[in-house]
Amino acid sequence: MNDQETRPAADYETIDHTTPLYTIGVAAKLTGTTVSTIRMYEEKGLIIPYKTPSGHRQFSDTDIIRIRCIREYLDRQGLNIAGIRAIMALVPCWLLKPCSDEDRRQCDAFTSNTEPCWAVAVKGLVCIDEDCRTCPVYHIPDRCRDVKSLYKELMEAPRSA
Secondary structure, rough: HHHHHHHHHHHHHHOOOOOOEEEEEHHHHHHHHOOOHHHHHOOOOOOOOOOOOOOOOEOOOHHHHHHHHHHHHOOOOOHHHHHHHHHHHOOHHHHHHHOOOOOOOOHHHHHHHOOOOOOOOOOOOOOOOOOOHHHHHHHHHHHOOHHHHHHHHHHHHHHHH
């Protein structure tokens, strides 16, 4: 039995799944991909691995799920890397984050249709100092679903004023 099976569900839910646990080699094995493929996903802005002070990549449970979702998009849904990036770029982060109109005008994520918000060069004041790895916008694609379902959920969600 593994740790997850022996722990009560409530304990498992309180674990921080964004803690870096795995080397790139282990992440490749866990996701059924190669080290070079994971590096390419990083280069293309699909994932943001943790980096140790010495520059080694480390991956969390959430990263493993994200890589598996990318594989799902590629293998089962027939998308290519550009298609996945386009889907991620279309996520309206301003609906999930409290951005002012002024903040949106100054943020490349609001105007770019090719870069996900975590990959843009110029971020608004709300996000400029935030760790994108922990942002709920970065974690939306982890759910491996179609964009239409995502938009329906976002449009039905209550928004703060």
